[in-house]
Amino acid sequence: xxxxxxxxxxxxxxxxxxxxxxxxxxxxxxxxxxxxxxxxxxxxxxxxxxxxxxxxxxxxxxxxxxxxxxxxxxxxxxxxxxxxxxxxxxxxxxxxxxxxxxxxxxxxxxxxxxxxxxxxxxxxxxxxxxxxxxxxxxxxxxxxxxxxxxxxxxxxxxxxxxxxxxxxxxxxxxxxxxxxxx
Numbered sequence: 482x483x484x485x486x487x488x489x490x491x492x493x494x495x496x497x498x499x500x501x502x503x504x505x506x507x508x509x510x511x512x513x514x515x516x517x518x519x520x521x522x523x524x525x526x527x528x529x530x531x532x533x534x535x536x537x538x539x540x541x542x543x544x545x546x547x548x549x550x551x552x553x554x555x556x557x558x559x560x561x562x563x564x565x566x567x568x569x570x571x572x573x574x575x576x577x578x579x580x581x582x583x584x585x586x587x588x589x590x591x592x593x594x595x596x597x598x599x600x601x602x603x604x605x606x607x608x609x610x611x612x613x614x615x616x617x618x619x620x621x622x623x624x625x626x627x628x629x630x631x632x633x634x635x636x637x638x639x640x641x642x643x644x645x646x647x648x649x650x651x652x653x654x655x656x657x658x659x660x661x662x663x
Contacts, residue, residue: 508553535632569614
């Protein structure tokens with residue numbers, strides 16, 4: 482975000498309802514292409530100041546045609562309105578089918594035909610119980626300590642401050658002063 486030629490335009494990030502962050506999306510190609518990554522989804526809180534605790538997602542896709550190679554790319558997707566938010570909070574949907582996918586504009590990555598789905602298994606590891614992304618976001622659950630750095634970064638770069646308190650180990654609620662992992 483601090484490298485202007487590789488950053489998301491600030492006005493888009495400031496207007497975003499939700500974001501999906503997939504660090505290290507892997508792409509491999511040998512006649513067939515494959516894409517796979519795990520990441521997080523977070524939306525603005527009801528007050529529109531700060532971001533909700535994150536849900537976990539998986540992104541998967543296959544492509545066909547002559548291709549050889551592989552790469553890894555960090556991907557950020559933004560939902561710019563309520564409809565986009567509803568699509569992100571469904572259990573799964575296909576990018577580029579009835580949606581506009583702008584990730585390629587910033588990352589040089591085509592996500593057309595890629596499936597984005599919630600990962601309730603990873604949510605269980607993060608929250609200590611099985612939860613769907615919609616429940617985490619709509620009920621504005623407390624941010625787990627392991628996710629605090631992510632939410633602090635979203636707050637820092639989105640132009641709106643004030644994320645919810647952190648849940649540390651043992652379920653105790655506290656505020657993070659460092660913005661780092663707890």
